[in-house]
Amino acid sequence: MKRLRLRAAALASIALSVCVTAATGQTLTFTQVGSIPGPVDLIEVQGQFAYVAANKNLLVFDVSNPAAPRKVGDLAFPEKIWGFRVNGSRVFVADGHSGLGVVDVSKPSAPVLVSLFKTPGQAKNASVAGDRALVANHMSGVDVVDISNAAKPSLVGSAYLDGYARDVATAGSLAIAVDNPSGVYVFDMAGSNPLEPVTTLQNATAPQQVEVVEISSAQKRIAVLSGNEPYDPLRTATMLKTGAGPRPGSIQLYDVSNPTAPALAGRFPTSGGARRVAVKGTLVYVADGPEGLQVMDISTPSKPTPVGTFKTAQPARDVAVGDSLVFVIAGAGRQALTAATDGDVLILRQTP
Numbered sequence: 001m002k003r004l005r006l007r008a009a010a011l012a013s014i015a016l017s018v019c020v021t022a023a024t025g026q027t028l029t030f031t032q033v034g035s036i037p038g039p040v041d042l043i044e045v046q047g048q049f050a051y052v053a054a055n056k057n058l059l060v061f062d063v064s065n066p067a068a069p070r071k072v073g074d075l076a077f078p079e080k081i082w083g084f085r086v087n088g089s090r091v092f093v094a095d096g097h098s099g100l101g102v103v104d105v106s107k108p109s110a111p112v113l114v115s116l117f118k119t120p121g122q123a124k125n126a127s128v129a130g131d132r133a134l135v136a137n138h139m140s141g142v143d144v145v146d147i148s149n150a151a152k153p154s155l156v157g158s159a160y161l162d163g164y165a166r167d168v169a170t171a172g173s174l175a176i177a178v179d180n181p182s183g184v185y186v187f188d189m190a191g192s193n194p195l196e197p198v199t200t201l202q203n204a205t206a207p208q209q210v211e212v213v214e215i216s217s218a219q220k221r222i223a224v225l226s227g228n229e230p231y232d233p234l235r236t237a238t239m240l241k242t243g244a245g246p247r248p249g250s251i252q253l254y255d256v257s258n259p260t261a262p263a264l265a266g267r268f269p270t271s272g273g274a275r276r277v278a279v280k281g282t283l284v285y286v287a288d289g290p291e292g293l294q295v296m297d298i299s300t301p302s303k304p305t306p307v308g309t310f311k312t313a314q315p316a317r318d319v320a321v322g323d324s325l326v327f328v329i330a331g332a333g334r335q336a337l338t339a340a341t342d343g344d345v346l347i348l349r350q351t352p
Contacts, residue, residue, distance in 0.1 A: 028295055028308030029351045030326065034066040036345035042276075043327050043345060045320040046086045049108050050327060052345065053081040058093060060108045066325055066347045072109040077101060078116075083125025083136070083167070090114075090150070092133055094123035100135050100143075102150045117153040119143045125209075129170040129189040132156065134177075136165040142177045142187070144194055159195045161185060162202070169223070171212040174259055176223045178207035184223070186259045198259045204252055212256070213279045215299060222265065222301055224284055225252040226274040249274030251284060253301045265301040270294060272316070280321045283307070287316035293328050293348070310348060317343060326350050 042053040048064040049072075058081060060073030079096040091111070093101035099119040104112040121139025128134070131148040141161040146154045163179035170176075173190035177183075177197075182204045185197040205227040213222050228249030248271055255265040272291030277284055282299040293316055295308035314330040321327075331343035 027352065030293065030308065030310040030348040031351075032346055033325075033349045034063075034069060034347035036061060036069050036347070038329070038331055038343040038345065040329055040343050040345060042081065042083065042318050043320045043329055044084065044086045045322040045325075045327055047322075049105075050320065050322075050345070051084070051086055051091060051105070053084060053093075055080055057081075058084065058091065058103065058111065060105065060111060062108070063322070063325065063327075063347065066349070069347070073105070073111045075103060075111040075113060082123060085125070085127050087128045090128075092126040092128055094125045094135060096122050099123050100126055100133055100145055100153065102133075102147065102153065114150045115153055117145060117155075119145070119155070120158060124165060125167045127168050127170045127175065129173055129175055132189055132194070134168045134170065134175050134187075134189075136168040136177060138164050141165050141179075142168055142175075142185070144189075157195045159185070159187065159197065162200075166207060167209045169210045169212050171214065171221060174212070174221070174256065176210050176212055176254075176256060178204060178210045178225060180208075181206055183207075184210075184225070184254060184262065186256055186262055188259060199262060201254075201262060201264075203264060204254075205250055207252070209276050211277060211279045213282070213284075213298070215282055215301070217282075217299060218301070219257070220255055220265075220301065221257045222298065223254040223256050223262070224277055224279055224298070225254065226250075226277045226286065227252055228273045228275070249288070251277065251286060251296065251304065253298060253304065255301065266298070266304050268296055268304040275316065276318045278319045278321045283321075285319045285321055285326060287319040287328060289315045289317075292316050292330075293319060293326065308350075312346060314344075324350055 040054045050061040052059040083094040089106040091103040102114040133145040135143040140158040142159040144156040161179040168177040175187040177185040184201040207225040251268040253266040272288035275287045286294040292312040293310040312330040318329040326348040
């Protein structure tokens with residue numbers, strides 16, 4: 001039954017190729033070319049490999065042939081994986097109360113746990129700046145961990161945030177953290193006190209995720225925030241049954257070119273809830289719940305421009321971008337009420 005469901009969904013999605021032409025003249029077209037069966041929770045892509053979090057497991061898929069992805073690696077963690085980022089040959093995993101996991105994926109078919117370092121509270125996501133890992137921690141704010149010896153990490157300290165830390169992203173020595181309900185924090189990891197934010201703002205709208213992009217044409221560094229209520233798979237399943245619409249979300253763009261004076265540069269409302277985002281160049285890919293995949297061009301941050309969309313049969317929950325492929329997790333999640341809402345990965349080819 002599961003196989004038949006996947007085949008039917010794949011055929012329906014392959015038939016759906018959506019094209020949008022923006023005012024700038026840029027056109028993006030998406031066509032489904034493959035899938036990875038779920039349920040899975042999160043995805044990142046680097047080169048020919050897709051890294052997938054499925055509850056307590058970090059899975060590695062070879063997607064060089066997107067029509068036939070092959071699982072080549074699997075590593076189990078003690079707890080559910082809440083977030084992770086791929087950095088070269090290492091994956092940094094936020095494993096809840098078990099803390100920060102450092103994984104060597106230099107051989108993707110045999111991922112190796114280099115260390116699992118217990119952080120003070122519940123690790124939500126992680127990023128890296130030089131020889132330090134930063135962990136967004138639900139209880140302690142942002143934990144700064146020395147990973148100069150990855151086999152023996154050590155805690156430098158924790159930076160207090162006013163709310164509950166949701167994510168942290170880095171660009172060079174700069175780190176941007178977000179918390180619920182409204183906080184944006186800028187850290188200079190090369191400064192004299194990496195545990196003290198250079199500046200803070202409290203004008204974001206329920207930020208859940210942050211990524212940082214360099215816009216060379218505008219000589220700007222932009223923090224991209226997805227904002228909405230925390231994702232609740234049970235509520236999404238109920239929504240599908242009742243037909244109720246999601247609460248709207250937004251993509252919020254903060255100019256952090258001057259770390260001491262960050263400012264809200266632009267905002268783009270999303271009707272589906274803006275679950276998670278991925279950035280590539282000046283394009284922001286949004287997993288927008290029931291609205292599917294939305295793509296916008298932020299080359300002019302004050303005027304984010306829609307440039308593409310792909311309607312998914314199930315709510316879009318996460319997105320990752322490769323060279324010419326886009327990966328969208330669609331489904332209400334593993335806690336949903338029926339197997340028909342498992343989180344499968346749709347593999348889309350983007351043109352141009």
